[in-house]
Amino acid sequence: MQFRGMRVAWLLGACLAFAGCAQTQLASHAIKRSQPEPAPAPTGGTYKVGTPYVINGVRYEPKEDPAYNSTGIASWYGHPFHGQRTANGDVYDMNAMTAAHKTLPMPSFVRVTNLENGRSVILTVNDRGPFVQGRIIDVSHRAAQLLGFAEKGTALTRVEVVGAPTENMIATRGAVQNPPLVQVAAAPRPVVAVENLGPVQGVQVAAPFAAVAPRFNVGAVPPEVTVVGVPAANRIFVQAGAFASYESANSVRTSLASLGPVAITTVDVAGRPLYRVRLGPVDSVPRAETTLAMVIARGHTEARIIVD
Numbered sequence: 001m002q003f004r005g006m007r008v009a010w011l012l013g014a015c016l017a018f019a020g021c022a023q024t025q026l027a028s029h030a031i032k033r034s035q036p037e038p039a040p041a042p043t044g045g046t047y048k049v050g051t052p053y054v055i056n057g058v059r060y061e062p063k064e065d066p067a068y069n070s071t072g073i074a075s076w077y078g079h080p081f082h083g084q085r086t087a088n089g090d091v092y093d094m095n096a097m098t099a100a101h102k103t104l105p106m107p108s109f110v111r112v113t114n115l116e117n118g119r120s121v122i123l124t125v126n127d128r129g130p131f132v133q134g135r136i137i138d139v140s141h142r143a144a145q146l147l148g149f150a151e152k153g154t155a156l157t158r159v160e161v162v163g164a165p166t167e168n169m170i171a172t173r174g175a176v177q178n179p180p181l182v183q184v185a186a187a188p189r190p191v192v193a194v195e196n197l198g199p200v201q202g203v204q205v206a207a208p209f210a211a212v213a214p215r216f217n218v219g220a221v222p223p224e225v226t227v228v229g230v231p232a233a234n235r236i237f238v239q240a241g242a243f244a245s246y247e248s249a250n251s252v253r254t255s256l257a258s259l260g261p262v263a264i265t266t267v268d269v270a271g272r273p274l275y276r277v278r279l280g281p282v283d284s285v286p287r288a289e290t291t292l293a294m295v296i297a298r299g300h301t302e303a304r305i306i307v308d
Contacts, residue, residue, distance in 0.1 A: 045090030045126055049105045055131045058301055062103045066161055071307040072136035073285055074112060074157040076144035077129070086127035093140070097121065097224065100129035100138040101159075109163050112139060114147045115156045115307055118230045119221065121146050122162060134292045134305040146225050154285055156234050156307045234307050237280035238291045240300045242267075249275035252300070259294055278306075 050062040078094040086092050088106035099110065106126050113120040123143055130138040137159050141150060149155035221227060240256060243249040249264050256262050262279045279295065282288040288305045295303040 045088035048088040060102045064105050068161040070136055071158045072305050073134055073154050074137045075130055075135050075154050076139045076141055078141040088126055090126045095142045096140055097123050097143055098140045099123040099125050100127035101125045111160045111162050113158045115230050115234050117148050118227045119147050120226045120228050121224055134289045235281040236288045237278040237306050238295055239306050240277040240295050240303045242274050242276045246275050249277050252277045
C-alpha cells in the first residue's frame with residue numbers, strides 16, 4: 001500500500017510537471033507569435049535573364065526588353081513567401097519595394113501605376129510570377145499598400161520599364177544595389193484665381209460653392225508614391241492575339257464570336273499594320289479572367305487581359 005501510495009504521488013507529480021511544461025511551451029509559442037517577424041537580410045541577388053520555361057502549359061521567354069510597356073491586372077504576394085529565395089537568389093521581403101514578373105530580367109526597374117487611382121511607384125523586379133492567367137505583375141505587400149489595392153487584392157495597372165541595364169551589368173552580370181532615380185511628372189493642377197467681391201444691394205447672396213471633388217482622393221501620399229494623371233474610365237479587354245494578316249485575325253474573330261462582342265483593331269508597328277483581336281469591353285476583372293480562360297481553352301495560349 002505504501003509503495004502504491006508512493007507510485008500514485010510520483011505519477012501526480014509527473015503529470016503536474018508535464019502540465020507546467022506544456023503551459024510554458026504554449027506561453028512561449030504565444031510570445032513568439034506576438035513578436036514582430038524579423039525582416040530577412042537581402043542579398044541583392046545576381047543579374048539574371050533566364051531561359052524559356054513552361055508553367056501550367058504556358059511557355060514564357062525571358063528577355064531584355066527596355067521598351068516594355070503593358071497594361072493589365074496586378075496582384076500582390078506576401079506570406080508564405082516572406083523570407084524565401086527569389087528566382088535570382090535574392091531574399092523576398094514583403095515589406096520591400098519589389099515585384100515579380102514573368103519575363104523581364106532580374107533585377108529590372110519598373111514603374112507600376114494604378115490606373116484606378118493614379119498612384120505610381122518604382123519597384124525592383126527580383127522574382128518570377130505571377131502565374132495566374134491574366135495577371136501581369138505581382139508586387140510586394142508594401143507596394144500594394146502604397147498603390148492602394150492591398151485590401152482589394154488586384155488593380156488595373158500599367159507596367160513600364162524605367163532605365164536600362166548598364167553596360168557593366170550586362171558584362172559582369174553583377175548585383176545591382178540601387179534602382180535608378182526616375183522623375184515622374186505629377187498630375188496637372190489647375191490654377192484658379194480668387195477675387196473677393198462686395199455684396200450687391202438687394203440681392204440675396206448664395207452660400208459659397210463647395211470645391212469640386214477630384215475623380216479620386218489620394219490624400220497624403222508617402223514620398224515613394226507619385227500621383228499621375230490617369231484616364232477617367234478604364235476599359236478591360238481580352239486580347240486573343242495580334243496578327244500580321246487580316247485574314248488570320250478575322251478567322252480568329254469568327255471563331256470567338258460566341259464568347260461575346262469581339263472586334264479587330266489595327267495598330268502600326270514599325271510601319272506595318274498589326275491586327276489585334278479583342279473581346280470586350282468586359283465589365284469586371286472576374287469576368288475578364290473567366291473570358292480569358294475560355295479563350296485559352298480554345299487554343300489561344302498567348303491571350304492576355306489588357307486595359308485600354
